[in-house]
Amino acid sequence: MARKFGIIGHGFMGHEHETMLTNFDGIEVTAISDIDPEQLRDVPEGIKAYQNASDLIRDPEVEVVLIAANNNQHKKLVIEAAEAGKQVLCEKPIALCLEDLDEMEAACKKAGVSFTVHQQRRFDVDFRTAKNVFDSGELGDLYVVKSGLYGFNGNMHDWHVFMDQGGGMLYDWGVHLIDQMLWMIPGKVTQVFANLRNVINKEVDDYFHIMLRFDSGLVAEIELGTYYLTDKPHHFERHWFLGGNKGSAYIDGFFPEGKIVHTDGLLKNVGGQRTMTAAGPTRSFGPPPEGKLILKDLPLADTKHSDYFVNYLKALDGKEDFLVKIPETRRVLRLMDAVRESAKTGKSVDFE
Ligand SMILES: NC(=O)c1ccc[n+]([C@@H]2O[C@H](COP(=O)([O-])OP(=O)(O)OC[C@H]3O[C@@H](n4cnc5c(N)ncnc54)[C@H](O)[C@@H]3O)[C@@H](O)[C@H]2O)c1
Known part of the structure; x- marks a missing residue:
């Protein structure tokens, strides 16, 4: 059975989520919300469009609420979704400050719903x-x-x-x-x-x-x-x-693109070689002698990025931990x- 997602915020990232998740095995996007009606014009047929996020959150079909609205909206939307008993997946930054994160986490714990952040990078x-x-x-x-x-x-x-x-x-x-x-x-x-x-x-x-x-x-x-x-x-x-x-x-x-670079010996074994530069002679900062560098691919x-949702679905099923854990997001804040x-x-x- 596909997990039914509702996406709040249909701007840049909301569109990215819609495109990726409508073709993702195990996920069905059932609803999208945006306060700006212009952003709802291109909601694909078959997906419900709500201007009011609370209507999406209250929709009994929606199981996972994915929040992709402006950063200052995360706190209230996370708490509202948790209180409605939805699984909560929020865009980064998870919160604007530690106090907000504490309140958000407490609301999710109290409601017994999962809570993680989309850090697909x-x-x-x-x-x-x-x-x-x-x-x-x-x-x-x-x-x-x-x-x-x-x-x-x-x-x-x-x-x-x-x-x-x-x-x-x-x-x-x-x-x-x-x-x-x-x-x-x-x-x-x-x-x-x-x-x-x-x-x-x-x-x-x-x-x-x-x-x-x-x-x-x-x-x-x-x-x-x-x-x-x-x-x-x-x-x-x-x-x-x-x-x-x-x-x-x-x-x-x-x-x-790039390389792993080794030398064929420790620097103390490399004889000091005098190189003349526009800034005068140097023995330490000229180019390496021929053959000294060993390059590896x-x-x-x-x-x-879709690997993120592979883990997310397994974690919802209790088969893995969520890749991004709340204490890790707290450490970043x-x-x-x-x-x-x-x-x-x-x-x-x-x-x-
Ligand atoms: N993970 C990533 O790589 C990544 C990349 C870009 C943005 N983001 C995150 O995604 C979120 C959205 O950023 P964006 O660049 O897409 O912004 P955006 O302005 O393009 O889109 C945000 C949308 O949310 C809507 N919105 C605002 N408040 C709302 C509310 N209460 N209810 C419903 N809709 C509401 C706005 O009208 C807008 O259409 C931010 O938290 C941002 O940090 C994450």
Whole structure:
């Protein structure tokens, strides 16, 4: 029997969900809601359209309520859906603050319904390729993992420019980028240092640079720039760098290109070679001598966003745990608070 989904919010992400889930084995989209009647014009035949989300939530046919409305709507819609006894699946960010998340979780627990968040970027091919390299251990002891995402137009679209709607890049991609790091790297984050800026937007953040120090000594660095102008090819995409004492890996692009890079011996065995540069001679920062670097292909991941719903359905049937657990989302929100505090004070924040 297919699980019957109702989608609240038929904007960008609501349409993505509708397209993916109407063709998904084990799911039937039975209803869609949007407060804006324009967004209901293209609801496919056979799917009920409601302008009022409460009507969708009360519809006895709807079993799972998938919330894809503006960020500031998540709390009230999650609580209303839980109180109506529906399974609750919410878009990220799960909540705007920890207090809201506590209330939402309590409502779901009280009603005895499931509650998780749509963080399908755990299945991004670039991220999972980086995670494959990380998990393989072949880079030795890692000292740094960098994740970067860069765009050029700076202005965020629609409600994302308004603070009271839950706008800004930290609530947008920030949630995914932080979640990816925390899911990949084990151990405690002992300290957080961050720069969070409104570069060209008045109300909301559009640039951040976050450093997370783990108890292992590894530092994870996450940088996102929306107004990051350059004409370098391949720039407006995704970048990873993993550095360890036995090698490095670089991973560029959403469908990633890159290599794992080793050397044929430890650096102390490499004779100092004098290279003349425009900045004078150097023995440490010239190009590597011929044959010193050993390149390996990346262990490309074979993942797709629809994998998220494969897990979701199994978890609803009690066959697996939900991939994204509420304590993990709470940790991301807490970390975002630490980012804001560090950016405000200019100091690092003790974390875990
Ligand atoms: N997981 C992802 O990769 C991803 C990507 C994009 C957006 N999102 C999330 O999806 C959500 C929607 O973002 P978007 O970019 O699609 O925004 P959007 O503006 O394109 O769509 C939101 C829609 O919700 C409707 N809406 C607002 N309040 C409502 C209510 N109370 N009842 C019914 N409809 C309501 C709006 O009219 C709008 O059509 C956000 O939480 C966002 O963070 C997630």
